[in-house]
Amino acid sequence: MKNTELENRNSRKKLKRIILINMIIVPFLPFVLAIGVSFYNFTTELEKKTTNSLKRIIVDHREMIESFLEERKADLEFIVDTYDFNQIKSPGVMNEILRNLKNRSNAFVDLGVFDARGVHVVYSGQYKLKGKTYAGELWFKKVMTTGCYISDVFLGYRNEPHFVVAVRQESIEGAWVLRATIDTLLFDRLVSKVRMGQTGEAYILNKKGSVQTLKRSDGIRILENDPDFIKFSIPETGIQTFIQSDKLKNEYLYAATWLKEREWLLIVRQGKKDAYRSLYSALNLSLFIMVAGGGVIAALAFYMAERVLKNIDRLGMEKESLGHQLIRATQLAEIGEMSTGFAHEINNPLQIIKSEQTLIEMYLDEISADISIHRLKEMEEIRDSLDQIKLQVGRCSDITRAILKFGRKSETKPQLLSPGKIIPEIMELVNKKAQVNGIEIVSEISKEAPDFMGDPSQFQQVLLNLFNNAIDAVFEKHGSQGGVMTIAAFKGGGNRLEIRISDNGVGIKKEDIDKVFSPFFTTKPVGKGTGLGLSVCYGIIEGFGGTMVVESKEGNGTTFLIELPVCDQNLKEVNNEKDENYAG
Amino acid sequence: MKKMKIMLVDDEERYLSTTAKLIEKKGYKTLIALSGKEALGKLKTENVHVVILDVKMPGMDGNETLKAIKEQYPLVEVIMLTGHATVDSAVEGLKSGASDYLMKPVDVEDIIEKSLEAFEKRQRLEEKIRVARTKKYMRSPREILKKDDE
Numbered sequence: 054m055k056n057t058e059l060e061n062r063n064s065r066k067k068l069k070r071i072i073l074i075n076m077i078i079v080p081f082l083p084f085v086l087a088i089g090v091s092f093y094n095f096t097t098e099l100e101k102k103t104t105n106s107l108k109r110i111i112v113d114h115r116e117m118i119e120s121f122l123e124e125r126k127a128d129l130e131f132i133v134d135t136y137d138f139n140q141i142k143s144p145g146v147m148n149e150i151l152r153n154l155k156n157r158s159n160a161f162v163d164l165g166v167f168d169a170r171g172v173h174v175v176y177s178g179q180y181k182l183k184g185k186t187y188a189g190e191l192w193f194k195k196v197m198t199t200g201c202y203i204s205d206v207f208l209g210y211r212n213e214p215h216f217v218v219a220v221r222q223e224s225i226e227g228a229w230v231l232r233a234t235i236d237t238l239l240f241d242r243l244v245s246k247v248r249m250g251q252t253g254e255a256y257i258l259n260k261k262g263s264v265q266t267l268k269r270s271d272g273i274r275i276l277e278n279d280p281d282f283i284k285f286s287i288p289e290t291g292i293q294t295f296i297q298s299d300k301l302k303n304e305y306l307y308a309a310t311w312l313k314e315r316e317w318l319l320i321v322r323q324g325k326k327d328a329y330r331s332l333y334s335a336l337n338l339s340l341f342i343m344v345a346g347g348g349v350i351a352a353l354a355f356y357m358a359e360r361v362l363k364n365i366d367r368l369g370m371e372k373e374s375l376g377h378q379l380i381r382a383t384q385l386a387e388i389g390e391m392s393t394g395f396a397h398e399i400n401n402p403l404q405i406i407k408s409e410q411t412l413i414e415m416y417l418d419e420i421s422a423d424i425s426i427h428r429l430k431e432m433e434e435i436r437d438s439l440d441q442i443k444l445q446v447g448r449c450s451d452i453t454r455a456i457l458k459f460g461r462k463s464e465t466k467p468q469l470l471s472p473g474k475i476i477p478e479i480m481e482l483v484n485k486k487a488q489v490n491g492i493e494i495v496s497e498i499s500k501e502a503p504d505f506m507g508d509p510s511q512f513q514q515v516l517l518n519l520f521n522n523a524i525d526a527v528f529e530k531h532g533s534q535g536g537v538m539t540i541a542a543f544k545g546g547g548n549r550l551e552i553r554i555s556d557n558g559v560g561i562k563k564e565d566i567d568k569v570f571s572p573f574f575t576t577k578p579v580g581k582g583t584g585l586g587l588s589v590c591y592g593i594i595e596g597f598g599g600t601m602v603v604e605s606k607e608g609n610g611t612t613f614l615i616e617l618p619v620c621d622q623n624l625k626e627v628n629n630e631k632d633e634n635y636a637g
Numbered sequence: 638m639k640k641m642k643i644m645l646v647d648d649e650e651r652y653l654s655t656t657a658k659l660i661e662k663k664g665y666k667t668l669i670a671l672s673g674k675e676a677l678g679k680l681k682t683e684n685v686h687v688v689i690l691d692v693k694m695p696g697m698d699g700n701e702t703l704k705a706i707k708e709q710y711p712l713v714e715v716i717m718l719t720g721h722a723t724v725d726s727a728v729e730g731l732k733s734g735a736s737d738y739l740m741k742p743v744d745v746e747d748i749i750e751k752s753l754e755a756f757e758k759r760q761r762l763e764e765k766i767r768v769a770r771t772k773k774y775m776r777s778p779r780e781i782l783k784k785d786d787e
Contacts, residue, residue: 401649404742408655409744415662450742
């Protein structure tokens with residue numbers, strides 16, 4: 054028994070696990086797939102968008118810087134076209150030009166003119182550079198060959214980082230060069246003037262990786278080398294975007310493009326975390342949805358599994374109770390069949406015993422007249438014995454009769470019965486007995502109590518049996534006063550007629566309540582009851598397609614509840630027709 | 638008055654002999670038969686008034702025997718003795734022409750009482766038949782006159 058319970062519990066656990074796993078995994082897989090796919094699409098799109106916006110920024114920035122440089126170059130070309138070498142050398146002219154230039158743009162710091170040998174002929178500005186020779190300087194060589202040159206940042210004679218724009222002009226006296234120094238601070242502001250998130254910045258490197266404008270985030274000053282440069286994958290043309298981490302392992306999203314005929318590299322970069330901020334919040338949101346959704350799925354699965362199991366348990370219990378009922382019905386039928394045969398066979402010897410006993414009695418009567426007076430006592434003993442045989446044969450025949458009633462599968466004649474009519478008729482039969490025992494009968498038969506199909510004499514047998522039991526029970530508790538017996542009939546749920554017979558008698562012991570419908574079970578003294586009454590009732594009600602249950606509390610009384618299927622209208626008509634035919 | 642003659646039909650021999658003795662003691666002539674066939678044979682030669690017939694017998698059962706008796710000897714009254722304490726088999730017997738039924742185990746007094754009732758019924762029936770037969774042979778004075786006119 055314990056083993057089966059343990060097995061049941063184990064199989065229940067196993068079932069629960071299977072249900073849970075299925076209920077979690079089945080919805081979770083498509084859920085994760087959906088989240089994953091949308092997350093992938095969303096992030097790819099976002100990455101593309103971020104990169105594109107970085108590209109757009111670098112293009113705009115490059116154009117802005119290039120046009121600035123072009124303008125400065127154009128300024129100088131305009132001057133060399135306007136003035137010839139002699140004019141420009143004249144005192145005051147240079148200062149005048151610088152002033153005019155500064156009026157147009159703050160970009161120029163100073164201005165100088167060089168002859169073909171590289172000697173600084175005229176200078177206007179804050180440094181003392183006049184007379185110095187620049188023939189060996191890179192910028193001078195370049196401008197002499199190319200005609201126009203914008204230098205990298207260098208220290209020069211002034212020993213300060215700066216860069217210059219120079220143009221060469223041919224004249225009768227030979228070539229000469231006009232050179233302007235660009236305000237490094239202004240240029241730096243111009244270049245760094247890019248705003249992207251919190252970490253976005255732009256700076257320029259020359260092709261050797263030397264910083265041309267401040268790289269603020271790392272605190273790298275102009276002319277210092279960018280430590281990250283060597284790792285750069287430098288684009289041949291157009292714009293290159295890439296992700297690279299610095300020595301502190303911070304990742305950056307880079308965009309790089311060549312400026313100034315592949316001499317300067319414009320870098321725009323943004324911290325990866327900053328650039329992909331919305332990406333990360335999307336990731337977080339996805340994770341949150343996944344965790345929360347997973348939680349909801351798991352909770353639902355637990356709830357559903359519990360409910361499913363409860364239903365399974367309930368069905369199992371119902372099945373078990375149905376099984377019990379079936380076994381009980383089969384047992385009853387078997388017992389019925391067996392005991393009928395048994396009772397029938399017993400009847401014949403009983404008949405013989407009875408006849409023999411009568412014969413003995415008769416002979417005894419005949420010889421009693423002749424018997425000696427000393428034998429009278431023995432005669433009495435014999436007579437007493439014979440009476441006892443007669444009594445016991447009577448008892449046996451009572452039992453066999455009851456068994457035959459119980460087991461008989463005789464033809465019944467079901468007909469439409471109206472509770473309002475048949476119950477009071479049956480009550481009439483017990484009224485007298487109840488009155489004698491001082492029992493008050495309360496009748497609560499509802500007018501709506503529906504009709505049912507049944508054999509009237511069988512139905513009478515059931516009610517009489519229950520009434521007699523009730524009377525006995527009440528009498529046992531209250532004696533000859535204070536007993537109450539109630540009969541109620543009404544329309545119950547599920548299209549069924551309910552008949553309730555209650556008493557306030559002694560009730561049934563808890564341990565006996567399961568056995569009351571079993572054949573041969575009786576609590577009455579030996580010889581008073583056969584223990585078949587309630588079995589027969591049970592069988593009859595079952596035959597009507599109904600059920601019969603008992604509720605009882607020891608010392609408080611007993612209630613028998615009979616539920617019968619209500620006869621529907623069609624059957625009623627058929628039945629009426631039958632009745633008419635029969636009458637005809 | 639004629640003395641009633643009873644025949645007991647049952648497959649239990651001891652029951653038959655004892656009951657026969659008892660009934661004889663009460664002063665009635667009693668025959669016994671162990672089967673329906675035997676009963677029918679005895680009816681040929683004996684003028685039996687009442688037959689006490691057991692329903693459950695091997696071979697020809699009570700109901701069959703009853704039908705045969707009623708067919709061949711309609712005047713013989715039959716009382717069914719049923720082992721089944723049911724109304725059904727008795728009802729079947731009554732329908733087939735049995736005059737009454739008794740339930741096993743039965744008292745001899747009951748057998749005699751019911752038999753006497755049946756016997757009286759038969760007496761009345763025989764009386765009616767006798768009267769009817771007599772009427773048939775007796776002609777009324779008017780009939781005689783009518784005949785004479787012709």
